[in-house]
Amino acid sequence: MSCNHKKIQPAPAVITVRDSSAQNPYATLDRSPMDMSYFPADFPLKKMNGSKEKMPIARVIYSRPHKNGRIVFGNSTNSICHYGTPWRLGANEATEIDFYENVVIGGKNITQGSYLLYCIPFEDRWTIIFNSNLYAWGLHIDSSYDVFKTDIPVSVQLPSLEDFTMIFSDAPYGTDLVMAWDNVKVVLPIELSK
Amino acid sequence: MKQLMIICCVAFSITVCAQTKIPTLDKSPMDMSYYPANYPLLKIQDNTSEPLVARVIYSRPQKNGRVIFGELLEYGKVWRLGANEATEIEFFQNVKINDVKIKKGRYTLYTIPTAGKWTIIVNKENDIWGSFRYDEKKDVVRVDVPVQNLGEPAESFFILFDKINATSFNLIAGWDNAKVVLPISLN
Numbered sequence: 001m002s003c004n005h006k007k008i009q010p011a012p013a014v015i016t017v018r019d020s021s022a023q024n025p026y027a028t029l030d031r032s033p034m035d036m037s038y039f040p041a042d043f044p045l046k047k048m049n050g051s052k053e054k055m056p057i058a059r060v061i062y063s064r065p066h067k068n069g070r071i072v073f074g075n076s077t078n079s080i081c082h083y084g085t086p087w088r089l090g091a092n093e094a095t096e097i098d099f100y101e102n103v104v105i106g107g108k109n110i111t112q113g114s115y116l117l118y119c120i121p122f123e124d125r126w127t128i129i130f131n132s133n134l135y136a137w138g139l140h141i142d143s144s145y146d147v148f149k150t151d152i153p154v155s156v157q158l159p160s161l162e163d164f165t166m167i168f169s170d171a172p173y174g175t176d177l178v179m180a181w182d183n184v185k186v187v188l189p190i191e192l193s194k
Numbered sequence: 195m196k197q198l199m200i201i202c203c204v205a206f207s208i209t210v211c212a213q214t215k216i217p218t219l220d221k222s223p224m225d226m227s228y229y230p231a232n233y234p235l236l237k238i239q240d241n242t243s244e245p246l247v248a249r250v251i252y253s254r255p256q257k258n259g260r261v262i263f264g265e266l267l268e269y270g271k272v273w274r275l276g277a278n279e280a281t282e283i284e285f286f287q288n289v290k291i292n293d294v295k296i297k298k299g300r301y302t303l304y305t306i307p308t309a310g311k312w313t314i315i316v317n318k319e320n321d322i323w324g325s326f327r328y329d330e331k332k333d334v335v336r337v338d339v340p341v342q343n344l345g346e347p348a349e350s351f352f353i354l355f356d357k358i359n360a361t362s363f364n365l366i367a368g369w370d371n372a373k374v375v376l377p378i379s380l381n
Contacts, residue, residue: 036251044323135246
């Protein structure tokens with residue numbers, strides 16, 4: 001299925017390599033703090049509490065921008081995320097998803113390993129894209145490293161979320177990766193391969 | 195009895211539907227440090243002259259007016275070098291710490307702080323919370339490093355990397371008025 005989206009712009013010739021707040025002990029904390037979600041949910045806590053499971057199935061590492069009174073998704077230049085324009089599913093570093101075992105997404109086998117995750121949001125659907133160019137900043141994702149993409153429908157998130165959120169929820173086939181911000185939610189079904 | 199069964203079924207299904215708990219923002223937010231420093235930014239500029247060596251994922255507790263070392267963190271007790279999940283360090287190539295070879299891979303980092311020195315611990319465990327279930331049998335290496343005074347107290351706990359030369363670098367960790375420096379060399 002082809003999607004009409006803008007070509008990823010190449011990185012500008014000069015980007016000031018500002019020290020991330022991580023490199024300056026006295027910098028204020030990032031306004032889009034990093035977070036991590038596991039599947040099974042709260043795996044590290046459960047492991048500490050003596051759960052027998054040796055390994056999780058997946059985890060996502062992302063940053064959580066705040067709505068802060070802005071328009072989040074839209075067509076206008078005022079919106080944080082523009083329909084049809086790639087968005088890094090968070091802020092700062094590109095969002096990373098780690099699979100500890102092989103999974104099936106959109107009918108395709110996805111090999112165990114780490115991937116960059118980004119999306120192209122539209123009003124009625126998001127194209128979710130897995131990319132192999134790991135450890136990159138999220139501002140410019142090189143689409144030549146795209147590994148797989150799939151479209152998922154948009155639904156309504158209630159209550160509206162101030163902070164962008166990614167969490168895994170239980171599903172009979174494995175798990176759903178739920179991504180939500182403002183009053184928009186998408187769900188990416190992830191099947192565990194038998 | 196039938197009514198009780200129906201109530202139980204409804205209650206169960208509501209619980210199941212409400213299982214996905216939206217995480218609130220943490221008061222000890224997560225952060226990430228790379229070596230080479232700022233690697234992800236350098237990467238999008240095609241400016242990575244040196245390969246990726248290490249990355250730390252940790253959470254940053256806040257001083258918040260408290261006395262940290264010796265009070266909030268007891269001397270002689272294992273501390274997770276952060277907050278929440280156990281601090282994770284990933285080496286993307288083999289390295290050496292204190293003459294001990296460490297194969298590339300993911301590890302957890304802990305420390306035992308005292309007034310004059312910290313014992314830094316690299317441990318084979320992964321994907322675990324805190325240091326409550328810290329298992330010394332899974333240690334890969336332990337190194338004692340002296341405590342240095344941070345002239346100006348740091349409000350947020352921090353971990354970052356700094357280059358020494360072409361084959362070695364430092365992991366620097368600090369909070370409040372204390373910091374330590376752990377040398378790491380490429381193997």
